Amino acid sequence: MDNIYLGRRRIFTSCLPKALQPDDYIGDTLDRDTIAYELTKALAIHNENAKEFEWLEKFYLGKHPIMDRPQEDRQVNNKVIINHAQAITRDFVGYTYSAGIQFTPRVAERTEDIKIITDFLKAENWETHISSLAYDQSIGGVAYLGMTYDKSMQNGAPFNLIKLNPVNTAVVYAAHNSTLPVFAWTSHPVKKKDIHGNETTTWIYDVYTAYEKYRFESMSNTSVRPEDLKSIAEHIYKAIPIIEFPNNEFRMGDWESAISLMNAINSLASDSINDVEQTVTSYLAIFGAEVEDESDWQKIQRNRLLVFPGQTGVNQDAKFITAQLDGSSAQLLRSYLEQSLKFVVGIPDRDTGTAGSDTGISAEVRTGSGDIEIVAKNKVQYAKMGARRLLKILLWILSPQYISNKIKIFDVDVDIPRNKRDNLLTKTQAGVNLYRMDFPLQDIVAMMDVTSDITGLASRWEAEREAKAEADKLALQNESDNLYPIDEKTEADIE
Secondary structure (H helix, E strand, C coil), rough: CCCCCCCCEEEECCCHHHHHCCCEEEEEEEEECCCCHHHHHHHHHHHHHHHHHHHHHHHCCCCCCHHHCCCCCCCCCCCCCCCHHHHHHHHHHHHHHHCEEEECCHHHHHHHHHHHHHHHHHHCCCHHHHHHHHHHHHHHHHEEEEECCCCCCCCCCCEECCCCCCCEEEEECCCCCEEEEEEEEEEEEEEEEEECEEEEEEEEEEEEEECCEEEEECCCCCCCHHEEEEEEEECCCCCEEEEEECCCCCCCCCCCCHHHHHHHHHHHHHHHHHHHHHHHCCEEEEECCCCCCCHHHHHHHHCCEECCCCCCCCEEEEEEEEECHHHHHHHHHHHHHHHHHHEEEEEEEECCCCCCCCHHHHHHHHHHHEEEEEEHHHHHHHHHHHHHHHHHHHHHHHCCCCCCCCCCCCHEEEEEECCCCCCCCHHHHHHHHHCCCCCHHHHHHHHHHHCCCHHHHHHHHHHHHHHHHHHHHHHHHHHHHCCCCCHHHHHHHHH
């Protein structure tokens, strides 16, 4: 690979629909007259992103540059792939989204509404969609999810979730506000036969703004013409129903910055195998030997021998002709490359050995296990942004028929909890000490680092503590009544 990938390019436009134009707006209006031109401009950038995504996806699946290494003058040419890309994606996806993406209520009054939303999402295989999005995020730096209204509720929910291919999908943002989506599209090919039986491919582009849907039918997958516009219709979502889930600010995959390191590791592994094979298949040179007849020459060639005649019995010798790599140097280089790879991408190093004075924190520093948490936290922030945009459309579709029309987007939290059970004994012991020192519960939960749902755990802890205190008070009162019963007759006599 000659070029270096630096993340997917963001697409911007200064042409806004009327609903998004500020008071001092001076640009063109995005409408039926300008949408074809703006889409073609965006496709020019998107097509470069699509090529890179396809290459990265093939790299993830195992098509590495080492496979294209020519034979040239090599005696042996083994091609060994150590697919670190697949392992890195697996680890990041499993760690970051171990419990998926969850919607939780901020106030108790919205608990039932959130349960209904969660049930509908499960009917649409929400967990599977999140896993699929997470892999696209990790591999190509960006993922897309589409949503459509489904009045028939074929899957048990009044909407459909559609995992969209980043090769055929993109979101365009406002030039004056990089977080404001202006329009988005997804495309797919349709094959048709003409009256002569010849097959042609037509590309369908579904382009969405916050209030309208444009459909183009084009013979090209790189551009559209104004005459390709076939229909314009309003939609009900009041937002763009194509949601982008970026991996980070630069739309960069989890390992694309380390592709050169992975290529170097593949080359080193391949040449190490070549070295072994060359030793096994090397020629044996025999000095000072005579070949008597033709059959001996045939045996010599078959057994990979080189014979150098000389005076019989004088300076006779036999040596293998081979040039071997220095095993120690090769191992040091391999270890250096693998450690550099783990450092760059943020994967903990399993080969750092142990230290007798290790504690939880020092072990994290030594092995780099805290790096994966840093990467995951960054990914989570962008995933939450996409989830909130999805939630906005969900609330609009479900309210008021299925959920209360009083629920607002700020009534719902987006949680992406992760498995943090490592060093659980040490963490909980620290929590006990902090609790005895009367630290606020939310601070204790944050410092223990046993969950991503800090507010939720602290709230449940507080509620359980209050319930236990009330139960203990009631039990103490009952015990007191049993020890000192009131003598009703005595009271009557006193009266």
